[in-house]
Amino acid sequence: MTAIAVLGSTNMDLVAYVPKAPRLGETVTGRAFRTVPGGKGANQAVAAARAGGEVVMIGAVGADEFGVRLRSALTAARVDTAALRTVEGASGTAHITVDDEGGNSIIVIPGANAAVTGLEAGDEARIAAAGALLLQLELPLSAVLAGARAARAHGVRTVLTPAPARPLPADLLAATDLLVPNEHEAAALTGLTDPLQAAEALLADVPEVVVTLGAAGVLYAARGREPLTVPAPRVRAMDTTAAGDTFVGALAVALGEGRPMPEALRWASAAAALSVQRPGAQDSMPTRAETDAFAAAQRGAAS
Numbered sequence: 581m582t583a584i585a586v587l588g589s590t591n592m593d594l595v596a597y598v599p600k601a602p603r604l605g606e607t608v609t610g611r612a613f614r615t616v617p618g619g620k621g622a623n624q625a626v627a628a629a630r631a632g633g634e635v636v637m638i639g640a641v642g643a644d645e646f647g648v649r650l651r652s653a654l655t656a657a658r659v660d661t662a663a664l665r666t667v668e669g670a671s672g673t674a675h676i677t678v679d680d681e682g683g684n685s686i687i688v689i690p691g692a693n694a695a696v697t698g699l700e701a702g703d704e705a706r707i708a709a710a711g712a713l714l715l716q717l718e719l720p721l722s723a724v725l726a727g728a729r730a731a732r733a734h735g736v737r738t739v740l741t742p743a744p745a746r747p748l749p750a751d752l753l754a755a756t757d758l759l760v761p762n763e764h765e766a767a768a769l770t771g772l773t774d775p776l777q778a779a780e781a782l783l784a785d786v787p788e789v790v791v792t793l794g795a796a797g798v799l800y801a802a803r804g805r806e807p808l809t810v811p812a813p814r815v816r817a818m819d820t821t822a823a824g825d826t827f828v829g830a831l832a833v834a835l836g837e838g839r840p841m842p843e844a845l846r847w848a849s850a851a852a853a854l855s856v857q858r859p860g861a862q863d864s865m866p867t868r869a870e871t872d873a874f875a876a877a878q879r880g881a882a883s
């Protein structure tokens with residue numbers, strides 16, 4: 581089984597469904613409210629576990645009810661939470677307003693995630709035992725950098741999702757093997773709106789880049805190789821929340837199994853395309869068997 585370590589965030593998503601988002605000073609009556617376990621780190625951990633990986637999650641939850649639920653959502657997905665600390669204060673929360681057009685606005689309060697400023701005892705060994713370390717930017721940069729450096733020191737592949745977008749320090753890029761921005765993050769990092777140009781510019785700093793392009797699929801670029809586009813399966817999308825995290829988790833598992841990049845990209849695209857046909861974030865992520873079946877059906881349709 582592919583061992584995957586995730587160093588990242590856990591957030592409780594507090595989602596209010598409203599006809600129209602309130603303007604400053606306005607009060608509106610919403611339609612419904614849901615609390616859903618999320619955070620890019622936890623989402624990628626669940627995606628990788630459902631894809632068949634043996635996953636350890638490194639991070640923190642708060643000493644509150646949300647912390648208990650965030651941990652149990654991970655354990656329910658068979659993610660090892662021994663390195664998920666419980667720290668004083670509130671868990672991370674994301675306050676999300678979704679309007680009738682599907683538009684959303686989000687306030688993220690890092691809470692316990694802000695307490696993860698570096699690695700703790702045992703974390704380096706957990707990273708060293710993994711085939712890949714998945715990183716995002718919802719923890720303090722000092723922790724992300726410490727994780728990337730530990731992975732690099734032990735020859736573990738580092739996969740960085742640069743979200744939320746922000747300038748990346750050179751030492752973090754230098755310890756990154758595979759960068760997976762969406763097209764907006766690729767543009768924010770390079771100032772180039774064309775994804776191919778952006779990917780090629782990013783190759784100055786990292787050896788491999790996958791730019792996710794939503795319904796258009798993914799673009800892969802590597803130093804010294806022809807870029808490759810993998811179209812997404814054509815599906816009826818109903819909720820694309822965490823599509824990118826589903827893709828990254830599945831990709832890491834497939835690469836960890838030694839599958840060639842084009843095959844791994846197609847398999848991860850199948851997983852992501854399944855997730856967008858279902859509501860929710862972690863709830864929408866497919867199992868390995870579901871992805872295998874869908875990927876096989878796609879191959880059949882293409883041949």
Ligand code: ATP
Nearest residue numbers: 762792793794795797812817820822823824852853
């Ligand atoms: P999110 O923030 O919702 O997690 P993202 O913005 O990080 O997503 P996207 O590029 O929108 O990432 O989507 C990630 C991947 O999910 C795409 O590369 C594609 O494989 C798949 N995907 C997204 N939307 C669709 C869709 N409408 N149909 C099929 N596949 C999709």
